Amino acid sequence: EAQVTQNPRYLITVTGKKLTVTCSQNMNHEYMSWYRQDPGLGLRQIYYSMNVEVTDKGDVPEGYKVSRKEKRNFPLILESPSPNQTSLYFCASSLKQKTGANVLTFGAGSRLTVL
């Protein structure tokens, strides 16, 4: 089944304890992206990647890192989490079509709580 898989789905951690949220897609998509969802703010883009070894900042990159060493994986790294990073995180991927008519496929989400 074509899908985007995120892990963990739920995580409670403490301030300053490094964590990684993994994201993997099995659709051979070039483009991958991370969003965070907060009440009333919708989804905001954290980082995105156009292809392997190519990453760029989105609208809210502070406090996050990403890497794209393989096409299928795009982990989100919180080096020193803080309570304001408590949120619901979504990974998404798509083909990179020349027409631009790309459609994102989203993962199920990862709910992170930082105490």
Add this chain to the structure above:
Amino acid sequence: AQSVTQPDIHITVSEGASLELRCNYSYGATPYLFWYVQSPGQGLQLLLKYFSGDTLVQGIKGFEAEFKRSQSSFNLRKPSVHWSDAAEYFCAVAPNNAGNMLTFGGGTRLMVKP
């Protein structure tokens, strides 16, 4: 930069009633437009999209949306709501050369009364 406004944070409708969720966007040209639905505890599912052509777009689950360039709107409609439609709905806009570079609205939470 593009932006999206969903004026209604919460909407409650009775089952069987019609529904319209509002979405207004700001973008310099004709954008790509999307509606996504998020059921409780679930990820985002694409309901429908507009890239070009017919301004009335049909989607899944009986939803449709109409692109009105003059009003910069892309409102979502359904003639008869079912209890299973209770969810949060997100409108999103993207540049017309990069449909994956989405900017989302704040969302509208739909509640359905029996």
